[in-house]
Every structure is written in structure tokens, then in C-alpha cells.
Amino acid sequence: MSALREKVIFEYSRPGRGSRDQWPEEVAHPAKLPENLKRHSPPLLPEVGELEVVRHFTRLSQMNFSIDTHFYPLGSCTMKYNPKACNQYAMLPEFLGRHPLGPESHGQGFLACMFELQEMLKEVTGMQGVSLSPMAGAHGEFAGVAMIRAYHRARADLARTEIIVPEAAHGTNPATAMMCGCTVREIRVGPQGDIDIAALEAAVGPHTAGIMLTNPSTLGIFERGIEQVARIVHAAGGLLYYDGANLNAILGKVRPGDMDFDAIHMNLHKTFSTPHGGGGPGAGAVGVSARLLPFLPIPIVGRDAERYRWLAEADLPQSIGRLSAFMGNAGVLLRAYIYMRMLGRTGMSAVGDYATLNANYLLTRLQQAGFEAAYPQRRASHEFIITLKREARELDVNAMDFAKRLLDHGFHAPTTYFPLIVPECLLIEPTETESREVLDAFADAMIRIEREAREEPEYLKGAPHSLPVRRLDDVRAAKQLDLTWKPKEAV
Amino acid sequence: MAFIPHTEADVAEMLAAIGVASIEQLFDEIPASLRVRSLDGIPAAMNEMQIGKLMSARAQTDGRPLCFIGAGAYEHHIPAAVWAVATRGEFYSAYTPYQAEASQGTLQVIYEYQTMMASLTGMEVANASLYDGASALAEACLMAVRANRKSKAQRVLVPRSVHPHYRKVASAAAGNQAVRFEELPYGAADGRTPAAALARFDAQDVTALVIQQPNFFGVLEDVDALTRWARERDIFVIAVVNPTSLALLKPPGEWGPGGADIVVGEGQPLGVPLCSGGPYFGFMTTRLAHVRQMPGRIVGRTVDVSGRDGFTLTLQAREQHIRRARATSNICTNQGLLVTAATIYMSLMGPQGLARVAAASHARTAELVAALTRVPGVRRVFASPCFHESVVALDRPVASVLQRLADRGILAGFDLAEHYPELGHALLVCATETKTGAEIERYATALGDVMKAARAA
Numbered sequence A: 001m002s003a004l005r006e007k008v009i010f011e012y013s014r015p016g017r018g019s020r021d022q023w024p025e026e027v028a029h030p031a032k033l034p035e036n037l038k039r040h041s042p043p044l045l046p047e048v049g050e051l052e053v054v055r056h057f058t059r060l061s062q063m064n065f066s067i068d069t070h071f072y073p074l075g076s077c078t079m080k081y082n083p084k085a086c087n088q089y090a091m092l093p094e095f096l097g098r099h100p101l102g103p104e105s106h107g108q109g110f111l112a113c114m115f116e117l118q119e120m121l122k123e124v125t126g127m128q129g130v131s132l133s134p135m136a137g138a139h140g141e142f143a144g145v146a147m148i149r150a151y152h153r154a155r156a157d158l159a160r161t162e163i164i165v166p167e168a169a170h171g172t173n174p175a176t177a178m179m180c181g182c183t184v185r186e187i188r189v190g191p192q193g194d195i196d197i198a199a200l201e202a203a204v205g206p207h208t209a210g211i212m213l214t215n216p217s218t219l220g221i222f223e224r225g226i227e228q229v230a231r232i233v234h235a236a237g238g239l240l241y242y243d244g245a246n247l248n249a250i251l252g253k254v255r256p257g258d259m260d261f262d263a264i265h266m267n268l269h270k271t272f273s274t275p276h277g278g279g280g281p282g283a284g285a286v287g288v289s290a291r292l293l294p295f296l297p298i299p300i301v302g303r304d305a306e307r308y309r310w311l312a313e314a315d316l317p318q319s320i321g322r323l324s325a326f327m328g329n330a331g332v333l334l335r336a337y338i339y340m341r342m343l344g345r346t347g348m349s350a351v352g353d354y355a356t357l358n359a360n361y362l363l364t365r366l367q368q369a370g371f372e373a374a375y376p377q378r379r380a381s382h383e384f385i386i387t388l389k390r391e392a393r394e395l396d397v398n399a400m401d402f403a404k405r406l407l408d409h410g411f412h413a414p415t416t417y418f419p420l421i422v423p424e425c426l427l428i429e430p431t432e433t434e435s436r437e438v439l440d441a442f443a444d445a446m447i448r449i450e451r452e453a454r455e456e457p458e459y460l461k462g463a464p465h466s467l468p469v470r471r472l473d474d475v476r477a478a479k480q481l482d483l484t485w486k487p488k489e490a491v
Numbered sequence B: 001m002a003f004i005p006h007t008e009a010d011v012a013e014m015l016a017a018i019g020v021a022s023i024e025q026l027f028d029e030i031p032a033s034l035r036v037r038s039l040d041g042i043p044a045a046m047n048e049m050q051i052g053k054l055m056s057a058r059a060q061t062d063g064r065p066l067c068f069i070g071a072g073a074y075e076h077h078i079p080a081a082v083w084a085v086a087t088r089g090e091f092y093s094a095y096t097p098y099q100a101e102a103s104q105g106t107l108q109v110i111y112e113y114q115t116m117m118a119s120l121t122g123m124e125v126a127n128a129s130l131y132d133g134a135s136a137l138a139e140a141c142l143m144a145v146r147a148n149r150k151s152k153a154q155r156v157l158v159p160r161s162v163h164p165h166y167r168k169v170a171s172a173a174a175g176n177q178a179v180r181f182e183e184l185p186y187g188a189a190d191g192r193t194p195a196a197a198l199a200r201f202d203a204q205d206v207t208a209l210v211i212q213q214p215n216f217f218g219v220l221e222d223v224d225a226l227t228r229w230a231r232e233r234d235i236f237v238i239a240v241v242n243p244t245s246l247a248l249l250k251p252p253g254e255w256g257p258g259g260a261d262i263v264v265g266e267g268q269p270l271g272v273p274l275c276s277g278g279p280y281f282g283f284m285t286t287r288l289a290h291v292r293q294m295p296g297r298i299v300g301r302t303v304d305v306s307g308r309d310g311f312t313l314t315l316q317a318r319e320q321h322i323r324r325a326r327a328t329s330n331i332c333t334n335q336g337l338l339v340t341a342a343t344i345y346m347s348l349m350g351p352q353g354l355a356r357v358a359a360a361s362h363a364r365t366a367e368l369v370a371a372l373t374r375v376p377g378v379r380r381v382f383a384s385p386c387f388h389e390s391v392v393a394l395d396r397p398v399a400s401v402l403q404r405l406a407d408r409g410i411l412a413g414f415d416l417a418e419h420y421p422e423l424g425h426a427l428l429v430c431a432t433e434t435k436t437g438a439e440i441e442r443y444a445t446a447l448g449d450v451m452k453a454a455r456a457a
Helices: A051-060 A084-090 A091-099 A108-125 A137-154 A170-180 A197-203 A225-234 A290-297 A330-368 A389-395 A399-408 A435-456 A457-461 A474-479 B007-019 B048-062 B080-086 B102-119 B133-147 B164-177 B195-201 B225-231 B288-293 B320-326 B336-373 B400-405 B438-457
Strands: A130-133 A161-165 A185-189 A208-214 A238-242 A263-266 A287-289 A300-304 A307-311 A384-387 A423-427 B156-157 B180-184 B206-215 B236-241 B263-268 B282-286 B299-302 B309-313 B378-380 B389-394 B428-430
Touching: A051 B080, A051 B102, A051 B206, A051 B336, A084 A225, A084 A330, A091 A330, A091 B048, A108 A130, A108 A263, A108 A287, A108 A300, A108 A307, A108 A330, A108 B048, A130 A225, A130 A300, A137 A170, A137 A238, A137 A263, A137 A287, A137 A290, A137 B164, A161 A170, A170 A185, A170 A208, A170 B164, A170 B320, A185 A197, A197 A225, A208 A225, A225 A238, A287 A290, A330 A384, A330 A423, A330 A435, A330 B007, A330 B048, A389 A435, A399 A423, A399 A435, A399 A457, A435 A457, A435 B007, A457 B080, A474 B299, B007 B156, B102 B299, B102 B309, B102 B336, B133 B156, B133 B164, B133 B236, B133 B263, B133 B282, B133 B288, B156 B164, B156 B195, B164 B180, B195 B225, B206 B225, B225 B236, B282 B288, B336 B378, B336 B389, B336 B428, B336 B438, B400 B428, B400 B438
Parallel strands: A161 A185, A161 A208, A208 A238, A238 A263, B156 B180, B156 B206, B206 B236, B236 B263
Antiparallel strands: A130 A287, A263 A287, A300 A307, A384 A423, B263 B282, B299 B309, B378 B389, B389 B428
């Protein structure tokens, strides 16, 4: 990446310029609108030609890291390759042009894809029903906890308003529980990274709505006591929620349904390789066990004989309702469908195999180089944690320094400072789509940075050095808010 | 297979380095009782050529009918440059810009987007987007409950003329937090929310009033009067607006005396294809005073250690990854790629281009309504100014007429029978700048034929 700079688009603007070939013709008669409802001053949009627009945004794109350009070992985010075919075939003109409220007679092709996607997701997760409508992982979490609440309400079991989460959980878990009107109880994790069963037994009771778990956990290891956890929570009358963030680790190997989870969300933008798009769109399909089937969010695609149709309120009167204006991120769902069809049955379990192989290999390489694993007695799942607490203590450099210096070496930083319970941690997830050479190059870069920490620590602490900007002043960003561009005369 | 590059030699050497005999051994911590026995329900793999043929065949099944449906999703011309640039791998396959130094492109796009949306809506600040228009309304209601400290009631007034799906999404999302929604009627003759409907709340504790402009019927509300009533009582005004319309219509920041407090809407008309309902993006703008109660990501401009300008995510103390159970929302995504497309779209359109799109859509809809109401048995329902949608009534049930027109390749509008049975045989129709005079004529002629045949039958 060259040290590019780019003006903001408004600085290119010249009165009277514009991309006129893209505009519709001017209408003969101006709009007849009531005077008090009209706009009187034009919005601040730039007046620029098409070439300027294309160059500006192309240059901006070149200031990004992305999977297409860089290795992205971002733990918990599953930054695997996004196949081009998924994009191309999801963007066929008929799919792009289809109105969400168009009749089922003009949507059988699209609906067939959605129905089959629901069926494939059921099969690969072992759940009894799937709804595709949530638009991101956190949205799926919301749907899951809302269903758990609806289930207890339907049984008039109104005291069940507490959600248990392990202390290492994703921040979305407690935030979701609160959005669903629940309270949150955090429980400890034992020294080997498994849930502390005694703490769980002490926590459950008649107020327990359910537990939210990621498995493999956010510590990058399989929760070995999961069967016992399920028995304890179910015996206490609670339900189990599976956060699908780490589904890539066990795809084709273990199914959340077989672990006795009642509600799950799947991040299709992780496990099923739809693009992250610079922070969205995602897709957070949810799956449920038989007891939660009546509460699935609508709409769902059903099939009568050979016709596909939408199922809505009339079909699912106990549904938690609608989560989006139409049917979620349909275009993302099409991409996930294409990906799953290309993988097929054998590809599905190859994902789990090779994601795990790559993670364990990279962990081995880093351990051999002297880095400390957070859970050295445990197998890595599809990701693992390195703790730099020794480097912090002896060399006064921290995980952030390593992360920023990796950018200079052409690698996106791993997830840093999450999970919160491991000091100075790097959570590293290579994914199955990276080659051995890339993993070796990453390990070599870590080794070089470690050496630099001893020999030239000040330079390391000043990283990155080769990017468009160096470390940014976040405190100033939050105190002297500059959230919109202002023309010079207005400043 | 499965986009996995490993050779057999790679696998053997990697296993040797780890010190295990097989990949299978890496799963030895998983109880055997839990291992998958079969995935028979998953079909066999397809290569790229095979899946391409399947998807093309499915797409052709759906065809490309002539579409006069709006109802929250609008067909506009999308310049070629929008998606040619937005699908560049550096935008398409990038993650959330948490590592600011490696994400200046995405961050600057969002900063430019925030500037455009704030100005378009007449507000001071914007977030980096939410899932869609409906979920943005739900978040706005929750935000109003947090930000309006003068109200204890957690009570939001929502006109029946607000998009019915938006109302359902808001109650599904906010219902678990004990927010109460109360419906306001619309005028039978003009389709607007009458001031008289507010009178019974005059002396009551109300948190917020939702105003959709144009409303679901396409009708323009008397936004000044509604805003004045709310502001005189310290009730928050949540505006739900169509971004295209704002090239012509008064922005919510200028409504009534004092303007709206929170503005949300569906961003899809700004360069995002219809695509069966998503991915779209919800936008949200507000006053600077409320920015700390706003959900979702926000980008700010700052400086780096050498004093150079740069962009970063800011005010993250509101968000779930920092604040966990006390966050403003559980949301951790924005619709980044759609925001990128919309920012490119707005740059290409500029103020003049967007005004042309809005004016052409308004004019085409007026032509459409004139053409349809010339057909015997069709009349206009509300005698109020509209933007680019309008309600017409037929003299017979809408569903069968719609199906016959669909058989002729025309999607003639959205049937209001389910959500507004009191309107009788009513149909919501829309024409944007994409519709020609000939296409409007084709629809009117086909409608005439179908109605005549139905009458004869």
C-alpha cells in the first residue's frame, strides 16, 4: 500500500459540474408541491464529473486492507476468501430487479434458492427450523433471545428473565439480553478454558431464561463439558442459545442441534463466505429446536407441492414478528446459497478440517518461535490465542504494538484485547482458504517483530510506518467531534 | 475444492509439524457422541460452471416484469459506476474499519456519507447506517426513550399511515423493553394524520411522535403542524423520510418550529437495487446534542501522531464491544457496502441530478394516476398532494386483477387489502423516473382490458 492521500469529495466540487449522462431528463413542468412543504436550499452534495467520482472512490479503495489484497487473521471474524462466482451469480439482473413485494408467481426461482438454503442450514446445524430474515449476527441473537422469552411467556413462566453468559462472551451477548428486557449474569471460566460447572449449577434456577454460548468458545477451544452444561440448564428449565460466530471450526464435524441447543444464529458472512463489505451487510439466519418452531421470525419460505410461498403471520401466529421491512439481506442469502452449493456435502466438512489444520499449524509455528499460547494444553479450534504478557513485562511492548507493526508487514492485525479475560492477547484465525506459505510468512513476520521489540522498541511502538496514516488520536476524535465536512466559509 | 489451496504434501508436512498423525486427531477433544454421522441432506458439490447454469435458469424463471410497486422499495436508475466501484475487492472484502490505519478508504467514505445524509435531512450528525429503514425506526424509538428525559412514559405515537411493516418491526424490536406504541388514525378523505387525532394526548406524557413524509400512501403530511404540536409539549419528533424526496421536500431539520429530533429512513433509493428486499441500509441522523444516545457506528476526523488528518471510528463508548450490557444497542454492524454504493450514487447525482430524479418520479406518478383513473371503475382515493406514490381504488377485488396483470408481465402495485381493509379495493401504485410514457400507457391499457373482461365474466 503506498502512502496515499485523498481529498474529501466535496473539495472536488465546482458549481455547474455534474455527471449529467447519469441523470434523467429534466421534466417539462416543475413539481406542483405546496409551498410550505418544499425545500429551499440544496443539500450539500458534490458537483463532480463521473471520472472524478470513479478516481476518487478507486483511490479510497486503495487505502483499505481487504481479503482480496491481504491476509486477514482476524479472530472470531472468519475472514475467508469470498468467491467471485457468489457475487456474479447473485447479481444477475433478474435477481437484482426483483421487487420484494412482487408476486410469488414471479419469484419461484428466488424462493427456490431460499427454501433450499433453509434446508441446507437445517441439515448442517441439526436444527428443526430456520428463518433467514435477521440481517446480522447481533440481529440473529436478538431473534434467538426474543424466541426464548416468547417460549417462557407462552408457558406463563414469567419469572424467567435472566440470561447467563460466560465472562469471555462476545459483547453482543449481554447487549442483546438487555435489548430483550432480560438481566445478565456472568459466570466464570475454569483454568483450562471450560465453563466452571459449579458456578453454572449455582447460577441456574427458576429465574433462568437461558444461557448464551459460543462453541468453540471465544478462547478458541472446544467447550468439553457442553453435554453437562445442556443437561444442567435444561433441568433448571432454561434454554440454550448458540452464538454461531465460531461455526466454521466445527462445520461438518459437530452440529449445534446435536449439542442440544435450542436457538442458534449463523453468521453467513463468516462461515458461508459472504463479503464483509467494510462492515456489512451481514446475514444472521437463526435455527431452532422443535420447542421454538412456533416462534421463528417471519417471513419464512414454505413449499406446497411444487410451489414456493411466503409464510407469514397467518401461518405462524406465535412468531416473534418481523425484524426487517421485507425479508432480510436477500442478496447476501443468495451468495451464501451459491457458496453452499459449490461446497456440497464433502466441501462442508473440509472447511472444518482445514480451518482447524491451519490454526493448529500456525499455533505450532508461533509456539516453536517462543510465543506463549493462552491455553497450551488444549487443541486449537479454528483459532487460538497468543498472550504477549511476557513481552509486555520484559520489553514494555504490547499487543497493540504487534498488531500495528503487522500492518507494515502487509498482514491485517489479529483481533486484539478480546477476549477480555486474557491479558495482552492476539486472537488469530487463519481460515481454511489460506495456503501454508501465507501462514509461514505471517509466523516469520511475528518473529521479526519480536526481534525488533528487543532491538528497536521505540520504532515498533511508533508503528505503523508505511500506511496512509500513523496511529490516530482517538481521544481528540471523541472530544473535538468532527463528524461532517464543512465548507471553508462555514468553518 | 471448497477454495482450499493445500496440496497433499502441504498437509503431510503441516501434520508432522503439529505432531499428529491425521487431521482427524485435531478433533480429539470433542466427545465422540457429538460427532456428525452424515450430512446426506446436503447435495453434492457443483463447480462454477454448473452453479452458473443453475442460477441463470432460476433467474430466468423470475423474469423481468414491468414494476409499478413501491411500498418502501423503489426502482431507480443506478449508474454503472456505482457497483463497478463498490464491488472492488478492497471495498467488498474488507472488514469493519476497527484498524483505522488499514481502513482509511472505508472510513473516509463513511465520513463523506455522514456529511451527505446530515445535509440531505437538515440535521447535524449521522451514523454510519443501520440494517434497513424499518429497523432504523425501531432504533429511533428506543433512542427517543433514552434521550427524552422529560418523558417517563416510554410511549410512542405512530400514525396508521406509517408503513405497516415498519410498525411491526418497531413493536417486535422495542416491545421487550416495555415501549408502548399507540396508533393515530388517518383522514378518510385526505390520507393525512389529522391534528384532531392528537388532541386526546394534549395533556398526557408522550415520549415521541413518528411522522412519515411522504407517508405510506405517498401522501404529504402537514409536517409543520404535527411538529409544532409535539415540540410545544417536549415530545420528540421522529421523522421517517424517503431520501430521494428530500431533493424537493423540506428537510426534517426545518419542519415546524425547531425541526425533528431524529430522522431515519430507507436508503435503498440511493443506488441500491431492489434485490428482493435487501441488502439495503437504514440511515439515521440527529442533533449534535443527542449524538451520545445514537446507536451504531460513527466516524470522526482526527489527526495522527504526526499531525496528519485521518479518520477513525469514534464515540465507541456507546457500543456493545466496549459497554456490553449497558450499550445503546446490540448492533455491531452497519451496511458498509451499501453506504459505499449510496455515497458514489449521491456523488454522481449531486444536488441537481437528485432533484431531477425526484421531479421526474413525481411527474411520472402524476401521469400514471391520470392514466389509470381514465380506466372505467378506477378512482383516486385521497385528494392530497403526493410525492411518487398514490392510492387508487378499483370496483372489484384487487388480488385477481393483480394476478392477471402479472400474467401479462406487469406488476401493477401493492394490494392494500391486508393492511387497510377499510379502504376497500385499494391499490398503492408508484412510478419513478425509470418508467416511460409508453410503459405507463401499456399498464393503463392492460388494466382496462382486465377490468372489462372481469366485468363481462
